[in-house]
Structure formats: C-alpha cells, structure tokens
Amino acid sequence: MSEPTSLPLREKIEAKFKWNLCDIFQSDEKWEETFRLAEEQIPVLKKFEGTLAVAVENIISYLKMEEEIEIILKRLHLYAMLSKDSDMNVPKYQSMDSRIKTLITNFASYASFFKPEVLKLEKEKIEKWCEEIEELKIYAHFFDDLFREKPHSLTSGEEKILALTTELKNVPYNTFSLFTNTDLQFPKVNDESGNEIEISHGRFYSAMYSGNRDFREEAYRAYYKPYMQYANTFSSLLMGNIKGNVFSSKVKKFNSSKEASLSRNNISIKVYENLVKAVNANLGPMHRWTALKKKILTVGELHPFDTYVNIFPNEGKKYSYEESVVLIKEALQPLGTSYFEILEKAFSQRWIDVYETRFKRSGAYSSGTTVGVHPYVLLNWNHQLNDVFTLAHEMGHNMHSYYTGTSQPYVYANYSIFLAEVASTFNESLLLDYLLEQSQSKEEKLFLYEKYLNNITTTFYRQTMFAEYESEIYQLVEEGHSLTTLDFRDLYKDLYQKYWGSEMLVDPEEEYTWVRIPHFYYNFYVYQYATGFAASELLVQKIKSEGVSGVKKYLQFLCSGSSKYPLDILRDAGVDMSTSEPIIATINKMTLILNEIEKLYN
Template sequence: MDIEKTGLLEREEIPVKYKWDLESMYANNELWEKDFEKVKTLANEIEVYSGKTVESSKNLLDVLVLKDELYRLSYNVLVYARMRSDEDSRNSTYQALTDRAMGLAALVQEKTSFIVPEILSLDESEMEKYINEQKDLEVYRHFLDTILRKKEHVLSQREEALLAQMSEVSESPQNTFSMLNNADIKFPSIVDENGNEVEITHGNFIPFMESKDRRVRKDAYENLYHTYGNFKNTFASTLNGCVKKNIFYAKARNYNSSIEASLDENNIPVSVYDNLLNSINNNLDAMHKYISIRKRALGVDELHMYDIYTPIVKDTDIKVPYEKAQEVIIEGLHPLGENYLEVLKEGFNNRWIDVYENRGKRSGAYSFGTYDSKPFVLLNYHETLDNVFTIAHEMGHSIHSYFTRKNQPYIYGGYSIFLAEIASTTNEALLMDHMLKNAKDNSEKLYLLNHYLDQFKGTIYRQAMFAEFERDIHEYVENGGALTADYLCDSYKKLNEKYYGPDMVIDDEIAMEWARIPHFYYNYYVFQYATGFSSAISLSEKILKEGSEAVDRYIEFLSSGDSDYAINVLKRAGVDMTTSEPIDKALKLFGKLVDEMDKLI
C-alpha cells in the first residue's frame, strides 16, 4: 500500500491486514456490554467483604482473587473502548463507550477502596501468619509487601473511597487535552516539495520536518505552532488542571511533593531523577557541539528549530515501505535469538499492529493491550527511517508485555513504567548497530550516525529537558504560582536556549511546543525515556558482546513483570540506576559519536 501517494484516508478505506485485530478482544459491542454488566455484578459482590478482608486468611485470599478477576475484566472493557476510540476520535459511539468504561473503572476503584486500608491493619507478623495458613497467598507476597511499604500514605477507608470517586473527574484535564489535540484542532495546508497542497496533520508533521526543502520545513513549523498559539490559553488551562491534580493527590497522601508521590509508586528514589538532570546539565557541551556540526553540515548562516530533524546528508534518502521495514527489523534484532524473533514475527503476521494514519486517528504511536489480549501496537506509519525505529520501539514494548504475561500471574502481569522504555530502546540500539555495520558507504553511515545522534538528542537530552520543565512547573505551582500561557511559554523557551546552545536560533514558535506534548499529562513519565535509553545502551552492549548468556538474562528481565521492584529487576539484568553511571556512560558514548560525525562531515 503506497500510503505516501494515497494520502489521508478514512478508516474504512484502510485494508484489514494493516489494522489491529480488536475483534479478538470483543467480536462485537454486544459482547462488550455483557462484560460491562458482569463487572458491575462483581463490583457488588466484592463489596460484601468490606470490613471483613482480614478477618481470616481465607477471606484475604478470597478478596484478592476476586479483586484480580474484577480488575482484569474491567481493564478489558476500558482498553477495548479506548482503542476503538483511538481508531477514529470522531466516532461518537466509541467516545461514549470510553466514557462509560472510565465511569465503570471509577466504580471499581470505589468498590475496592476498602481493601488496602484493611490489609494495612495487619502488621508484618500477622501477614506472615496468614501466608503460612493459605499457601495460595504466597503468590501475593510481593504485592502485600508493597502495600505495607506505603502504609503511611494510605488513608482511611472513607477517604480512599472519596479519592476513588474523584478519579473520573481528575482525568478531565487530560481528556480535554486529548479531544482538543486529536479531534478538534485543525492545521492549515502547505505546499509540499512537489507543489501539492497538503494539510498538516500530527502524522505528517515530522516527515515535513525531515524534508530537504527548507521552505517546506519552515512553513510546516510556523503553521503548526501558530495554530497551537491560537489555543494557548486553553492548553495552559488543561495543563494547569493536570498539575494541580497531581499536587492534590500528593498532599492527600501525605507526600512532601508531587514528584516524591509519583516516583514512590514504583519505589524509585527522587535521587534517580536528580542524578539524571545533574548529569545532563553537566554534559550539555556535547549537545552544543552536535548542534554546531549540524549547522555546518547544512551550510546555513542560521540554524533554526525547524532544521533539527532533516537529514544532514543530502545525497542519501532512505525510504522504507512497511513490509521492508519488517524485514530490516527482523535482521537487526537477530542477536536476541530465535525465541525472541518468533514472537516478533507472530506480531507482524497476526495483526498486532494498526499501521497507517487515517482521519481522526490518534496521533503518535503506542503499545497497549491487556493481560488477556494481544499486545497491540498503534502506528501512524510513514516511510521514514524514524518510523522504522518506531516499529522496533513499540514492538519492544509489546514483546516485553508478551513475555511478562506468559511468565507471570495476573497480579504481576504488568511492569513498572520505570522499566517500560528499556525493552523498546534496546531494540532501537540493536537495530542501529546492525544498520551501521551494514552501511554501504560513508554517506549512508553518516546518515545513520546522524539518526543515532538524533535518538540520543531526542530520548536523553530532549526528554531530560521535558523532565526539567515538568519538575519546574510542578514546583512553581507547589510554591503558589499559576501556570499561565505566558509563564509556560517563557519557561519552555528558556530551557530550549539552555539545551540547544548558542548556535541554535530559538524561534518564538518553539515556545508553544509544550502545548502539543501529551506526556506532560502522564505525571513524571518522561524522565524514564532518558533512564530507559541509558539502561538500553548498557544492555544492548552486553547482548552484542556476551551473546547467549546476556540474552538469557535479558529474556529473564522481560519475563519478570512486577514480581519485584523495578530497581531490583534492572540490577539483575546488570544495570544499577541508583547511580549516575549508566547516564554518564550513555552521554560519553554520545560525545564519542559526535566526534566521529565531526570527522566524517
């Protein structure tokens, strides 16, 4: 399918083989409705245990088993509705189903809110006694230990119920942002390199930014951000609401700050966040050198923000059709062994992936699904090198989910967001190693090297800048400030000036970029892209150097899920993120690659 020539299609015009198989979750909406009603029934059933959870070891086991069944089914209901809505956010049927599913999820939280406070009434010796009495409780040991660890941050049963009731309301800022950003906002058309008038979309913006035609890049850049500027006060309001939500929950649960509350969810010390930003700020010189090289390579008097995505090797143009991308990825991930490759091929051949952009489709890319479903991937694929790496990235997530769900019980069938970006970026690192080793000439090697450095720039430096922005705006509100559009624009522009350095012209338009970043609504998520990338660099080097022994440890890492704290799971794989060493090593490699590029330019 030549999507580049076909243009933006309606959903029904996309061939089935390029769509994910959501029918494997629910063949029709009637089956979804049955599960929706079953969740309500189970929610009422579990409520009868209120006040009785720890009356006996049997009660505790019964409650935990029923809770798992309830959460497992309600998550199927919610994920299916949300993914259907993401196919075309204009579809009111699935907007309604998503809204109902979110309401149901809030009901489930409310009906089960008694469980944790009642478990917390036990001390460690009583808990151990119960586990000894009921051998089936042993599987819940880490889950129960995690609850006791956060004892001082869990409220009374009534307070927990009130917070659960607030959950649906608290998602309003993010939902409003999503609808405005994905469904309502419309961008102008520009004239492309071939003289065709093309509407700017979320999916084609980066391809426009990669254009060799500087006029096209500039037009796309200015038109997109001017459009966001027309809504700057609305976007500021939604982001302000989200930040206040995070601060509210942190205070309600007796944390000193919103960042402490967020990181404690996965037992991550705040020092990990601080180590990242300190290391980055101490190594900005390599980033500034890279920007200087890019300016020289492009031969421009001034390097603008719309010049940072276009390849700097003018004679090399890598276009990769989707089927070819699959072949390249399979070859590149060969060091991970046949077991891994079999799962990868199953994903490619068994409709895990929703490939192409269509009107109304959610922008970007993600891996999603449930314990019972295929580990689905949403793409908006264009035939760029960046999009090839996006496939490898998202399939890294999905295969991580596959191994976890295959090897862990439901209670540990997910994994910490701190670990979530490691498998994805390990795939990218291995794929890049393969492509660099097989480059036809210095021109192609330089093209790939540029792309690799852009990965570093985008995943470590840029995400660290996002993380610094996120920390700063939360601290600003915690100290009594208000997130106006002017404050957000001014703060964001200053960070760009610091990170990109003196050889970059920081155009006024970039001050609006914060408005289009959905991750700012994810509550201190973005720093984990940088820590994950650094971990992935270490793991990929071990896999390439040590072979099967390192692969076995890596598959064990992918299979561990939530069965232990994230820091411990990663340590067993050979990476200690409680130190700055992995970050510093990754930044050292970045500096080395910058020097190598400098010699080739």
C-alpha cells in the same frame, strides 16, 4: 505520483494493515454483554468489607474475585480504547471508552476498603501467612509493597472519596486529547512539489525531515499556528492537570507530586535529580552537535525546524512497512528463537494498526499487558526511517508485555513505566547497530551515525529537558504560584536555549512546544525515557559482550513484570540506575560518535 492532499478514510485501508479487535471481543454486542456482567460483579466486592481481619480465607477470596473483575475490566477498556483511537470521530466508541473509565472508577471505589483494612493488620502476621499458606505465597512482594506505602495510606472512607475524584482529574487530559486529535484545524501548505496539502500530526514530522528548508519552515509555522491560537486554553488545561496531581499528593501526605509519582515504583527522587544534574553538567556534546549541524547545513541561523532534517541525507529514501518488518526481524535475531517466533505472530496476526487515517489517534503506542489477550500497537506510518525505529520501539513494549503477561501470575503481570522504556529503546539500539553493520559506504555510515545522535538528542537530552521543565513548573505551583501562558513559555524557552546552546535561535513557535506534549499530563513520566535509554544502552553492550548469558538475563528481565521493584529488576539484568554510570556512559558514547562523524566528514 503526488501525495494525497487529505488523509484517507479508515475503510480504504486493507484489513491486513489494521488491528484485529476480534481477538478481544467478537463484536460490540459481546462487549456490551460483558460490560453488563462486570457492572453486576463489582458490587459483590462490598461483602468483603469489614471481614479481612476476621480470617485469612477472606483475604484470599477477595484477591481472587478482585483479580477476576480486573481482568474483565482491562479487556473491556482495551477494546473500547482501541476502537476509539481507530476513529476518534465515532460517538459510539467515545461513549464506550467513557463508560468503561467510569466503571473502572466505580470499581476502584468499591475496592478502596481493601488497602486500609489490610494495613490495620500487623505486617509480621501477613508475612507469616505468606510463608505458610500456599495460596498467599505469590503475594509476598505485593504485600511488602503495600506496607511500604503505609505512611501515605488513608482511611477506607478517604480512599473511596479519592477514588471518586479520578474522573475529575482525567478531564484536562481527556479534553487535551480530543481537542488535539479532532477539533484542532491545521492550515494547508504547499509541499516540495508545489501541491497544497493538509498538515496533520504525522505530516508535520514528515515535513521536518524534508531537505527543502522553505517547506520545513512553512510546515513548522503552520503546525504551531492553532496551538498558539489556543495557547490560553491549553495553559488552563495543563494547570488543571497539575493542580489535580498536587491535590492527590497532598492528600496522600507526600512532600511533592514528584515524590508521589516516583514512590509508586519505589524510585528515589535522587534517581530523577541525578539524571538532571548529570545531564546539565554534560551539555557540551549537545552543543557540539548543534554547532556541527549549523556548519554542515551552511545556514546563518539554526532554527528548531532545522533540528530534524538530515545533514547527511540518504537521498530521501522511503521505507515501506513490509520492508521495515524484515529489517526489524533481522536486527532482533540475536534475541533467539523464542523471541523471534512471538515477533512473527505480531506481524502476521494483525496486532498492529499501521497507517494514518482521518480522525485516527496521532502518534504511536503499545497497548500494554492485558491478561488473556496479546498486546496491540498503534502506528501512523509515513515511510520515514523514523517510522522504522518507532515500529522497533513499540515492538519492544509489545514483547515486554507479552513475556510479562505469559510468565507472571496476574498480580505481577504488569511492569512499571520505569522499566517499559528500557525494552523499547533496547530494540532501537539493536536496529541501529544492525543497520550500521550492513552499511557499505561512508555516506551510509554518516547517515546512521546521525540517526544515532538524533536518538540520543530526542530520547535522552530532550526528555531530560522535559523532565527538568516538569519539575520546575510543579515546584512553582506547589509554592503557590498560578502559572500563565507567558510563564509556561518563558520557562520552556530558557530551557530549550540552555540545552541546544547559543548556536540555536529559538523561534516564537518553539516557545509553545509545551502546549502539544501529551506526556506533561502523565505526571513525571518523561524522565523515564532518558533513564530507559541509558539502561538499554548498557544492556545492548552486555548482550554483545556476554552472548547467550546476556540474552538469557535480558529475556528474564522481560519476564519479570513487577515481581520485584524496578531498580532491583534492572540490577539483576546488570544495570544499576542508582548511580550516574549509565548516564555518563551514554554521554560518552555520544562523544565517540561525534568523533567518528568528524573523522568521516573531514
């Protein structure tokens, strides 16, 4: 049966493959009722303004009320976001999402007095209260973190004004997201069977794995066509986003946007720079992989649309969602009964929205921690092995969120992005190791070794390349340059060529990849994929070498939330990211796998 030429409507998908949002609110009406309640509660925070230095009881009461309101706001936001992302063409859910974001901004404005008032107090006095007063004991790390950022704090009035700029700063990303997911029209192409199909975000990636090179090239050029057409618009949006982040970092007295972003998690800029430096000094394995791909594909020129296709194909094997759930359960069994039982709930109780439908948000994500509600996962299933790994990846996030949300008090019931990508890539690594153990033939091993190299390429090298790109464009803007589309293109092309090596021919389309990457709107986010990948590799090794002890440390890592600084939480689990050791270990593993491939292939 040929693939449908257009995406199905959401109502055509069975309920068991769609997330159950009734676990958040029973209806849109209940959401509206709760929204009105939150609107009424937020102004009550104002009564605490000017009182925090008067009595410690006021601080305790404020913290309790703020947490109660935040929990409601996060629940409201979760429901609105998931409803909107299910079908981004429904005005009601676009409106709900916009309204709750506005309300969250208002909340931040009302709460903006708290930090400046507390920071007027002596740190020693706060520390003494945290030692002596039972209700404040859990806040010791919270206040330590607050005072750590004192050099970058503003007055109450300034904090309020800055909070009100949040919506303005979000406009570039919101416009990018809506434009990309609803307005961008992709050309139709002929698939391998000659059927005309509508290109979409999901089908583009599916096409890139096709063994038919003509189809790959046609799909690749078709997919980039609208991005190239509107490149100036995207360039303007990205510049607007960068300028917004530069503005905030200057107002907060940071030396750069990078420093401001990393400071939130108490991460030294040296960690970022160390990653880029270490990878740049070890591009050899990446270039070796590029040359090997070109050789085995027997192409005169290697193009970007050749980078996804398997050089050791597994006969076009497709993976059903149900089959993949079984594989993931088996792969993650080393993590024990508790982990498995929660995983089973996620799969059986509709925490996951599986299939791509018309107007559904592209990509995949886990919704994160929302107190009192389990986390959700969005997928766009295309029956590729990559989808199996995406599911394992997002379930890593989900389990991290679940353990954190059920183990920590609200103040620490979240985790930094720096830690988030550890749990997700950890699951991918366990899945790949399991599949390799189950492989029966040389062909299967080669296929899976290649998958591993593709993981390192996309999650480690590619994200480091993105991190280097982001660092360069921000530095130029902070030096006073206004970047044009041509500037963005040239910078990206040079980096792409450097990372992939001389065997790669960089097509004009590839110069526009920066246009379609949403993570460039997240302000120094992508480097954490690479550091997370390196950390997760070491953690998997420790689970295998230490057994039950290693599992216990890993589960404690998942439970830790933000109760300590991220680098300290990782050190407790056995990984020190302040050194280059995890990065070099990952690169060395790539070299070993390349050696294995060459042995099996020759």
